[in-house]
Amino acid sequence: MKKLLAVLFSLMLLSFVACGKDSDVIESGKTIKIGFLGPMTGDAGNYGKLMSQSVKIAIEEFNAAGGAEGFNAELIVEDTEGKVEKGNPAIEKLAGVDKVFGIVGAVFSSVSLAVAPKAEAAKIVMISPSSTHKDLPGKGKFIFRDVMSDALQAVVFGKYLAKVDNVKTVAILYVKNDYSQGLAMDFKAQYEKEGGKVVAVETALQGDKDFKTQLTKIKGANPEALYVPNYVAEIAQILEQAKQLGLKTKIYSADGFSNPQIFELAGDLSNGVIYTQAAEQPASQNKINFEAKYQAKWGEKPDAFSLNAYDGAKIILNAIKETSSKGMSGVLKVDRDKVRDFVAKTKDYDGASGKITFTADGDLVANIGIYTVENKQFKQLKMFKLDGEKLAEIK
Amino acid sequence: MNLFNIPSNELLQHLINGLTLGAIYSLIALGYTMVYGILKFINFAHGEILMAGTYAGYYFYYFLYDPSKGAAYTIGIFIAALVIAMIASAILGVVIEKVAYKPLRKAPRLAPLLSAIGVSIILANLAALFFGTKSKKFEYPFNNSSMDIGGSSITPNQLMILAVGLIMMAGLKLFVDRTRLGKAMRATSQNQPVAALMGINVNLIISLTFAIGSALAAVAGVLIALEYKVYPTMGTMAGLKAFIAAVVGGIGNISGAMLGGIILGLLETFGVVILGIPQGLKDTIAFSVLILILLLRPSGILMKNIREKV
Structure with missing residues (x-):
């Protein structure tokens, strides 16, 4: 009996520790925040515009399907203008103020390379739809991309x-x-x-x-x-x-x-x-469906990166949904490490851009x-x- | 001829590129130098006045643009757009002077300078807000296929830049040297109170100076927009380079601005080719030249006055 109590007690302690350290809690009525990091203005503004529109669709679909345990997701778009000096304050805001659980972005390699260490430190899963620099996947275990490497x-x-x-x-x-x-x-x-x-x-x-x-x-x-x-x-x-x-x-x-x-x-x-x-x-039904939806909603065609952005957002949201759980007094517990591990296990995910499999360091397996x-x-x-x-x- | 191991046709090509770049700098530099000549102050909003005029011309052009109406029509509306751009810039220049500089004419010299920088930031941001930050393509009014001259190529637009630049500069020189208004302008630049005593309307002359300088900048703006597109910050770097050109030539001196622009354009092109300066450092050439000139010959190549006016 004493032994059993001891075990139970230590389990409780452990779960407390786990609560305090590894999982974030979202109070009921609040949203699960997801960030998009990319150029929304400037010469490269069109890239960011097209991609963020994809992420919006992914989030709407997620919410329409009931979210995670009834919690809706919310998109926070941060404009980098494609510049490192704008990317740094943007990631600080996403990590420190918004406390996002995932980021689709950044768009340009320079910016992704600059913001990756911060995303890694804050345990934010980051999936870049377009940063193709070869060094990016090596930047941390929370850093992924669903675009092929340069x-x-x-x-x-x-x-x-x-x-x-x-x-x-x-x-x-x-x-x-x-x-x-x-x-x-x-x-x-x-x-x-x-x-x-x-x-x-x-x-x-x-x-x-x-x-x-x-x-x-x-x-x-x-x-x-x-x-x-x-x-x-x-x-x-x-x-x-x-x-x-x-x-x-x-x-x-x-x-x-x-x-x-x-x-x-x-x-x-x-x-x-x-x-x-x-x-x-080969044009999958997923791609055809998504392109039609995108065209209907935004009145323009998505580019290749936008398909990646959509898939990246879906992968993140799905991982949150699968790994989070309801806690006491109606809160949602999201474990950042579990989300990351779930994303890392992605294999043959049937997305709009095609089949997505991540390598061990988070790069895309591609032709x-x-x-x-x-x-x-x-x-x-x-x-x-x-x-x-x-x-x-x-x- | 095989200078510095570069074939002659390539040298000629660099010369053409450098001269057109220089002609643009000269046109913009005239505005800086004219204002400085009269008010002893650098109008740092000049590049943004150029940008605003270019947008006016751009929207006018695209309002009427219709390729199906033939080449003559297109050239017609292009010339009209050029005039609209000049008028828009001229008005903006005059208004800015009245609103932001005139009240500060008797203030310490730093005050109007700061006011100018403020105006420039406001204009660039307003443009970004209203017109968006994406580059807009300003379609050539004519077929811009290049022509071959001795193994180098020159485009009709480059020829137009050179021709328009030359005509505008010659026109301005004639105006300043040969007309009564030009004389009044020179008098105002030499001594404002005395010019006023001689019955010259100093305020009118200052407005005229801003109008002419801004209109010339608008011409340059439209010409570069054809090559490099229209965007809210298009005037910033061009303006800065032109300012350097004005200083190099001797600020306050009209011929100096023309010369300075051409020299800067050629230096930027040949500095990269002959001195082997990495292309990525092209902009440093202009600024290095500025520092050298300020150190060695502060009043510019064509010295206007050796003694500082007291």
């Missing part, structure tokens, strides 16, 4: 250009941010390893509008192709000025190119650009698509995966 993108593209498209010489023009620089360097290393020759590497600053000096130098180097792993605001200027300078090389880019705003900014010049992005899996633009429409040409060192086409 390292993979760059490696596959390096092999693809050298072996499949048989391009012998390439010039690179990248913008000095984590995303572009990471891609440019990884691509260069891989492409040169495959025997290709990089004849010019030029740089610019984010927000630059004039690339004529760089493009003139590139024209002088006379490459077969130009690789511009940047975002649409810069790519649009580059495409236009390359044409003005009579630079007639093929243009290659990365998934930053996949925002439909490019058609507005660059028009017909976007035709024929070839770029990499996560492979489009790579080679895309182009025809008549102002994105179109997938081929699909590849890395089979060890070899590039294998998926038919």
Whole structure:
């Protein structure tokens, strides 16, 4: 009897400790807060707008389905303008004031890398729908992404250009941010390893509008192709000025190119650009349903990142729902570690963007698509995966 | 010719790029220098006046824009948009002077400067609020396909920038040197109280100065908008560079502003190419030049007055 009491007592103590330390309590009538971190204004504002709209849909669906034990979720959108210096106060607010349980974001790699340590320390599961920098998953066990890594993108593209498209010489023009620089360097290393020759590497600053000096130098180097792993605001200027300078090389880019705003900014010049992005899996019913819903609600089409944002939000919300429980006097207990573990176990999740599986360090298991633009429409040409060192086409 | 191991056609291309950039800086620098010449004060809201005028021109242009009506129509409304932009900027410049600077004319020199910075922040934020922060494309009114000259290419827009820049600057020079109003302007800049005693309406001359400087900035604004799009902060960096150009050429001196702009444009382009300065550091060239000029020749290349006025 004494023994039993002792066991019970220690169990109670343990659960108290658990309550105090590892789980947060949401009082009845309050909401489960989820953050979105991304550029809502500025040149990159369109990225954040499209993605946050996805998260809103995910939250509405979650609430309509009864939430977690009757608790509704609420979205807190923080604008980063795509800048690290705005991202830092934003994460402080989400972690310290709003005490969110999950974050969809950040959008740009530079910002994600900057805010990840804070999210990790505050035990906030962060799933970035678009930060492709190779170092991001290593930033902590709470840090995930459901977009493929640049390292993979760059490696596959390096092999693809050298072996499949048989391009012998390439010039690179990248913008000095984590995303572009990471891609440019990884691509260069891989492409040169495959025997290709990089004849010019030029740089610019984010927000630059004039690339004529760089493009003139590139024209002088006379490459077969130009690789511009940047975002649409810069790519649009580059495409236009390359044409003005009579630079007639093929243009290659990365998934930053996949925002439909490019058609507005660059028009017909976007035709024929070839770029990499996560492979489009056979159009699932999930994707069709989500796109229809998105179109009906917001009156525009979601981009690829928005599909990721939607899936990321769903994964977080589902993990909260599955791991939280009702506590005394009607409160909801959410255990941040359990939420994280549940998210980490995600395998073959059937989302709008396709099947999602996380690697041990929170990266996405992905195939790579080679895309182009025809008549102002994105179109997938081929699909590849890395089979060890070899590039294998998926038919 | 193979200067610094750069083929001649590439050098020519850099020259074209540098000259067009310089022409833009010159046009904007004129506004700084004219205001400084008369009021001895830097109008830091100049870049935002440029931006506001450009938006006025942009919305006017797109209100009437209709590619199906043919090339002549498009060029017609573009010229009209240019005029609207000039008028809008001129009015804004004059109003800002009356509201934010005139009451401070007798205050310590720091006061109007701070007022100018305040106005510039207000304008940029108002623009962000009303027009949104996304870049807007200002469609070329003509086919902007480049032409080949000796292995380099030049676009019609670059030619237009050079031509418009030249015409505007020549026009201003003629106006200031040859007309009665221009004479009044020069007199006001030399000695305001005495000019007033001679029967010159000093307030009118100051308003005129702001109007002309702002209108020229609007021209520059529309020309750069074609190449670099329209957005609320478009005037900030351009304005800063133009200010440097004005200082380099000798602030208060109209020919100096023109020269300073061209020099800065060429330095930015060739500094990257010949000195091998990384492109990412392009903006530091302008600021380094500013520091050098201030150290070595504080009154600018075309010295206006050797002695500081007492």
